[in-house]
Amino acid sequence: MSTTQQILPKKEVTTFAFALCHFVVDFACVSTMLCAVSRVLGESGQGSMEVVALSILLYDIVAFTLQLPIGIALDQLDKNSYAALLSYALVGAGVVLSLVPIALLEWPAILLLAIGNALFHSAGGLSVLNISQKHAGPSGIFIATGAIGVFLGTQSAQMGRLQIAFSLLVLLFLCALITLVVQKVNKKYWNVHNVTFDIPRLSSNTLLAIALLSLVVALRSYVGMVMAFPWKSEMLLLVLSILGVFAGKALGGVVADRIGFRTTAIFSLIVAATLFVPSWEIPVMGLLGVFFFNFTMSITLASLANILPNAKGTAFGLASFSLAVGALPALAGFRIEHPAMLSGISLVSALALGVGLTLVKDSVATGPFGHERMLQAAQVAEAVEEDNLIAELSDQVDELAVEDECAAEDYLAAKDYLVAEDKQVED
Template identity: 35%
Template sequence: MGKTAERRLGAYALLHFFVDFACILLLCGPVRQELQTHAEWALCMLLYNGCAFALQMPFGVLADHVRNDRLTAALGMLLVAIAWLMPVIPGVERCAIAGIGNALFHVGGGRYALAYGSGRAAAPGIFVSTGAVGVWLGVWAARGGLWPYDWTRLAVGLTMLGAAFLVYWKADAAEPSVAVPSAPARWPRTGAAGLCLLLTVLLRSFLGGLTAFPWKTGALSFACVLCVAAGKAAGGLLGDRCGFARTSALALCAAAALFLPAFSVPAAGLFAVLLFQTSMPLTLSALTRLVGLQNRGFAFGMATFAIFLGTLPDLLGVADAFCTPAALAAGTLLSLALLLPGLGLGFARRREETA
């Protein structure tokens, strides 16, 4: 991997921010205006999240067979551009189109980042870190009334269209080459490790919806999102340097302790969120090691499907009852209790296969 591949990884991370920004601005702006009731809005949110997250698993399996990350990512951005540039399409349908486009882009960019990392966590951590900032800014722009203007629709749609063209046209020299032979599966150990890792992702997604701190408004809300992004990026870097298990144990134990005063002390909440997010790229990389780099689209899709399942309580409005410091702290420790066996079983399997 040379400089060109590094620049392409950075480009995918930047585009991840813009794709999420464009989708959320569309959803919370023009689509929200078309809907008449809160029930319609809730259904639309569920539809978007289902398309954007749950569909990444079948798309990932398909991408593992096609093995053309640039085409997958470019097609996703093309669909997001269509959702913006075709206002004659009803809002709910545009929401579904944008969600499918978001899923395809994530699969294409995620496969590239995982191939670039070759089992390490820094590259996928950098790729996934920018999405949360895009989501926050999309909501902020919609609330600020940026979306009604025709120039916004054209600017976002045409920018996305141009990015799709550039990603597809300028990628040949940077495509990572991965040739990893399939190893005989040891299903009891592999299945147990995979289940632990996926439950960790699901639980982390659910707990992320509980961080509705009373002080999380205005500048502090943006600071919290920056901590989410920084935690994901730092987690991959620290995991590669210090080890996945050690990094996860130290970060999540500290996060659990900081969650206890987090609702009344903003600094504690910000550091807790940052530390809590460090395990995200480690879990993703561990899943990829478990199933093999040749199946990295499937691994990425499994993780996002677990994320979708974890968001359902929040989307259905039943998560508020668990929004307490004790629940966050206990859930963080439970996440660690699931993650460490998943890492141990999965990495032991890889050591056996390479022995």
């Protein structure tokens, strides 16, 4: 490995660059929706609150569902960095257009924000999955920063529109610079690209596993929409709960890479189900429950990408589409806000993940508790054995070469001897 590649490791640089940009994009979109779009629509006249609710619903549906077709397209185009750059431009255009105090212009602003958001998630997510090497850690870190961006976006609603818009445009410009630098470094040193797009014929077990993983994503989305703890009205506890979401998403993949996808998923969800029972009355239990419940985010995403290794953008889009499906019941008013519901969904998710990951254990190294580390050790041992075999063959080749060299020397010596004998006979 070259010195430059050691200083700029592709996994760490790509992950943290796009994670930072993810924070900015989500912050920009949510802040603009609440600080500008909702404010203008809210002042538009009769029925304004219904219009605001409709605008948020439109944004959510477009931003999440569009990631599936975009992911399919990016899998084949292999233009992830250019797509990310375009996403910053679209979001920036939405920010600028939202400043015009005309209600009709807020709708195209919403579409610009939603399409830009979808485009960035697909491009950034695919770029991170490309360097993940089947691990869940990078995708967890990439996704986690969005929670902070959404939270700060909601808190910025009281700020002046011009002030926040200028700040967002500067941040989006910095994201474009970061993406350009990563693109240049990749082109010069890493040479990471999408693999050739292909979705093979999937077995019934694999299709069932994909359905179960998508179900878990949808359930997690629904829980996130209705997780209304009574103590979240206190700012400190609200901040801690957001940090719990961030930490759970970021650390879940790291833990899963060390002790196994299935082990981590089942353990974290059972712990979350237990902690959710007293979570309404005991805030610390709820905070810990939120932390463990979000462990599975990176596991489901990485598993889908491992099942579809030649269509990672499609896998990312499928996960995002499932998020939209899970959020729809809550957005439509079907909300069950009770700790028993949180515990029940956690246990159902644990069962679904346990079964789903078992069905694809050949594609995703998720075997029984701790089996992944045994598998890794076996792979290392196999590699060492191959190296030893190659070394032995090399030694044998060297020995043959030496023998051939000696034989050649003997042949030449014998030939010289015979020539000398012939000369003596002639004399």
